[in-house]
Amino acid sequence: MEVNNTDMQGDPREPDRPAHPGIFPTCEAGKSERKPAVRSVDFPVSVVLPAGGTGERTGLQTPKQFCSFLGRPLISYTIQAFERVSWIQCIVVVVARENVDLMTDIVQRFQHRKVRVVPGGSTRHRSICNGVLALGEGEAEEESPAADGPKVVIIHDAVRPFVEEEFLYKIAAAAKEHGAAGAIRPLVSTVIATTSEGYLDHSLERAKYRASEMPQGFTYDVIYQAYQRCTESDFEFGTECLHLALQYCGTNAKLIQGPPTLWKVTYKRDLAAAESIIKETLSQSACIITGGSAHAATLADGLQKAAGALHMELDVIPDLMGENTGYLLKEWNFIQISVNRCSLSEVEDLLKDLEAANRALLHPPVIIWVHLSASDEPSISGTVAEPAAIMDLASAAKLRNVLLYGIQVHQSKDTERWERSVLKVAEITSALIRERSPALVGQLLQA
Ligand SMILES: Nc1ccn([C@@H]2O[C@H](COP(=O)(O)OP(=O)(O)OP(=O)(O)O)[C@@H](O)[C@H]2O)c(=O)n1
Numbered sequence: 001m002e003v004n005n006t007d008m009q010g011d012p013r014e015p016d017r018p019a020h021p022g023i024f025p026t027c028e029a030g031k032s033e034r035k036p037a038v039r040s041v042d043f044p045v046s047v048v049l050p051a052g053g054t055g056e057r058t059g060l061q062t063p064k065q066f067c068s069f070l071g072r073p074l075i076s077y078t079i080q081a082f083e084r085v086s087w088i089q090c091i092v093v094v095v096a097r098e099n100v101d102l103m104t105d106i107v108q109r110f111q112h113r114k115v116r117v118v119p120g121g122s123t124r125h126r127s128i129c130n131g132v133l134a135l136g137e138g139e140a141e142e143e144s145p146a147a148d149g150p151k152v153v154i155i156h157d158a159v160r161p162f163v164e165e166e167f168l169y170k171i172a173a174a175a176k177e178h179g180a181a182g183a184i185r186p187l188v189s190t191v192i193a194t195t196s197e198g199y200l201d202h203s204l205e206r207a208k209y210r211a212s213e214m215p216q217g218f219t220y221d222v223i224y225q226a227y228q229r230c231t232e233s234d235f236e237f238g239t240e241c242l243h244l245a246l247q248y249c250g251t252n253a254k255l256i257q258g259p260p261t262l263w264k265v266t267y268k269r270d271l272a273a274a275e276s277i278i279k280e281t282l283s284q285s286a287c288i289i290t291g292g293s294a295h296a297a298t299l300a301d302g303l304q305k306a307a308g309a310l311h312m313e314l315d316v317i318p319d320l321m322g323e324n325t326g327y328l329l330k331e332w333n334f335i336q337i338s339v340n341r342c343s344l345s346e347v348e349d350l351l352k353d354l355e356a357a358n359r360a361l362l363h364p365p366v367i368i369w370v371h372l373s374a375s376d377e378p379s380i381s382g383t384v385a386e387p388a389a390i391m392d393l394a395s396a397a398k399l400r401n402v403l404l405y406g407i408q409v410h411q412s413k414d415t416e417r418w419e420r421s422v423l424k425v426a427e428i429t430s431a432l433i434r435e436r437s438p439a440l441v442g443q444l445l446q447a
């Protein structure tokens, strides 16, 4: 099994690769061609997600792993990042005893698979140890774990939601080969030692050091024995599993430089950053449904031309039939254009399709109903949309975690005015998709 060994030799000042938060399934229909094939391991791998902390440094009452973004707790995003990896067998989530019921409810509500919830301890090491022991429950002897335990255990802070499958592969493969492996990142600040009086004692040469991040991987027997042999002081004050492997098992971890997305949510500002990344990732594309109307196709064409400046990729289709049904499985944003048709039947059909695809559990899909009044086309049912109708339908959709917005636009014969209207539709659409604001749900905005 070939593990890419250049990761460690990378220049610590190398330009960071663009953030690719791996929070969405890489196997989404129709998008898999945009992602390189991911590699798979051929040995059993399980995961321990320590989530038993209180998140004091956020200053919030709610532990950060349970803070919600777009209706889902942070930990659910992290679990999703692991459960979508086909070669991961079991995910043990370790939470404070008082949060076991809450965590069990989250697992059920978001239909997470392969997950076990176990009570944590008073420190991170104690929680991780509980998770490791839970994986090996069975006929474990003193110095060796249960025979049916996993070959490799990946340990990953539950508050690091943006982990990519390819990097998990690298860590698991290196752990299998070397007994332990860990993610590292270049240091941003220089590390200094202080005197007891609070003065500078000395500083470390930054180029020689790295920040230890997560995920980390261990062969099960290494991490199991490390926790069997470590001291109470390790349990109480330690922060580094790689150190335990070296200190108590003589296992020197292979270090692999990871992408910048491995950062840990620690402070309140990190929660805002995580929400921004999640929203950004959901907002990169949209599907315009024209219903086969020439006027709608003209508007769609104008929106596509404006989309580049709005950093969005727009696909235009007449309907969601045949091969276009794949959009229901891969797209998060839909723009339904109705021409001189105040009936919301097309939107109602789209809502039914989305419900059947069961996507809204993971993230709130967005539907933007664009009512285009074209003066030279016979009106089917009035030329002005009824605000109350869309408000009512949007309220019903919200209960199913689908966000429905409306835009009213008139196709002017004056080219300049029409171009301005098209640009305004593009700007409103982009903002609605990017922000997914609950406050604007059911509103009929004017372009
Ligand atoms: N007794 C503990 C303490 C921490 N953790 C987990 O270890 C990870 C990294 O720890 P950290 O970022 O320090 O989380 P908290 O301890 O919650 O944060 P704070 O120190 O601000 O309270 C988190 O997912 C946290 O939930 C744990 O499982 N059990």
Ligand SMILES: O=P(O)(O)OC[C@@H](O)[C@@H](O)[C@@H](O)CO
Binding pocket: 124, 157, 212, 213, 214, 239, 240, 241, 264, 266
């Ligand atoms: O110290 P904290 O509990 O905030 O976070 C844990 C981190 O120390 C840990 O995730 C990495 O440094 C890798 O060991």
